[in-house]
Amino acid sequence: MTAIDPETLILCPYEKTCSGCQLLDIPYGKQAESKVSELRALLGNHGIQTPKHIDFLSAGAAYLRDRLDFSLQDGRLGLYGKNSREIVDIEVCAQLSPELQKWYTEFRKIKWPFTKGSIRLRVGPRGERGVWLDFANIDIKSLLDEQNILRELQEKTFVEIGQRRKIPVWNGSEFKLKDPELNKWFTTWMNKVPVDLFCHVASFTQPSLKANTFIADKISAWVGQHPEARIIEFGSGIGNLTLPALATAKSVLACEIDALSLEGLEKTVLMLPSELQKHADKLTIYRGDFQKKILQDFSQFDGVLANPPRSGLMGFLNPLESLKAEQRPPFFIYMSCFPESMAIDMQRLQSFGYELTELAILDQFPQTHHYEVLGLLQRK
Structure with missing residues (x-):
């Protein structure tokens, strides 16, 4: 167990606006x-x-999460504001592990052709990167037709799309969606021996x-x-x-x-x-x-x-x-x-x-x- 410094305070530039953390002002x-x-x-x-x-x-006291669920709204990426249904555009988050923060920073450079959606980013046990894009069907179709964003993403990460966790595959002329694929996205232990857990980016862990x-x-x-x-x-x-x-x-x-x-x-x-x-x-x-x-x-x-x-x-x-x-x-x-x-x-x-x-x-x-x-x- 990590020793707890009773006076530790975590600083966050979004403390007054983001609803993600409620206790930042308490040691x-x-x-x-x-x-x-x-x-x-x-x-x-x-x-x-x-x-x-x-x-x-x-x-x-912070920097623990290896997966992040957040929202896209009118070009803003982040979490809901306090007492608001508006998304706060967040560049850095004290909840994220260093590996996930780096992946999130790179992901934010993408310019999306639609206005809203839900996204999960994940970092695996050996730094593997994954993204789950949970968008409306019409937006998924526009993403498949646009092609460039998916091409860029697949150079950096493993991509899953929609509630059925489909995988986009390039066939030489267009993207097609294939069935979900299991990968090693998490780890547990058996008598101190690490065991990789097969699941999807979208799986509960x-x-x-x-x-x-x-x-x-x-x-x-x-x-x-x-x-x-x-x-x-x-x-x-x-x-x-x-x-x-x-x-x-x-x-x-x-x-x-x-x-x-x-x-x-x-x-x-x-x-x-x-x-x-x-x-x-x-x-x-x-x-x-x-x-x-x-x-x-x-x-x-x-x-x-x-x-x-x-x-x-x-x-x-x-x-x-x-x-x-x-x-x-x-x-x-x-x-x-x-x-x-x-x-x-x-x-x-x-x-x-x-x-x-x-x-x-x-x-x-x-x-x-x-x-x-x-x-x-x-x-x-």
């Missing part, structure tokens, strides 16, 4: 204290007993490669307290939590609704480093909407690993209610970027006989109100 040490107090109060208001100590994990090491370490440590555990995972995505758990677990059933994410996970497992290939047979992948219906018998598992969307676990927890106390999995690991829905789920888990024994904040979003929470619940 970083005070931000840490406030987030810990806020989480403890939130859980307490839901009747949840919290551990005496809440870990605060930080990779630094954690925002920071540097901060993600803390997540992998926590999952490994908590699963390691229950060696040879049979685990069911809700919301596996591309496998960022799956693989750290798999390194120690006896088996993992990874449940996910998004087919493109599961394609990435399947390729990642297929391409595991030779020293980790022995773990591949321990993973089973299952696709379905597990917020609404779960068919598995929870009594067949020793642990649950959950990283749900902002809406929380919803119907995923229903099968636990019908089990006797001794049939419920002995431990439950919960990770969330939305503590409000997490508190509701933890309140329900507490009623099922689980106790929150370890709790950590990962501050992936310094200078903002947001943070990631990881909790370990043990069956009493």
Whole structure:
């Protein structure tokens, strides 16, 4: 964990206009204290007993993000203004890693032939550059017809276009769009061994490669307290939590609704480093909407690993209610970027006989109100 200087202040020329950061005027040490107090109060208001100590994990007070989602509006590139639907034109951002800032600076030189759209820039584990252009269909067509911008982009970066993440390909006379392509855009760890995760520029990943090491370490440590555990995972995505758990677990059933994410996970497992290939047979992948219906018998598992969307676990927890106390999995690991829905789920888990024994904040979003929470619940 990076040492926190309690008096650190991050300077930003857009502090008064950009809505991206809300806490720039507060020293970083005070931000840490406030987030810990806020989480403890939130859980307490839901009747949840919290551990005496809440870990605060930080990779630094700024310059962490390796992906950026921003908007194009009338030639301006940036984020929405405070109390405004107008885009603030941003040249530099204290949230960006140095590699991403350099890529963003170069990207800003492009002159677009239309007025609005959404864009994601990404930097991969070895500095690979990617861009996802999420524009209206009519603007995508104009981009394909214009040709020069795409030619320029493809000299610098890997390009994905639209909600279907299509790849533009030059056939000698025009651009055509081909099916999505999986590449190594993120990294997790299995027992300290780095594992490249195959996904798309547009895929959901954690925002920071540097901060993600803390997540992998926590999952490994908590699963390691229950060696040879049979685990069911809700919301596996591309496998960022799956693989750290798999390194120690006896088996993992990874449940996910998004087919493109599961394609990435399947390729990642297929391409595991030779020293980790022995773990591949321990993973089973299952696709379905597990917020609404779960068919598995929870009594067949020793642990649950959950990283749900902002809406929380919803119907995923229903099968636990019908089990006797001794049939419920002995431990439950919960990770969330939305503590409000997490508190509701933890309140329900507490009623099922689980106790929150370890709790950590990962501050992936310094200078903002947001943070990631990881909790370990043990069956009493």
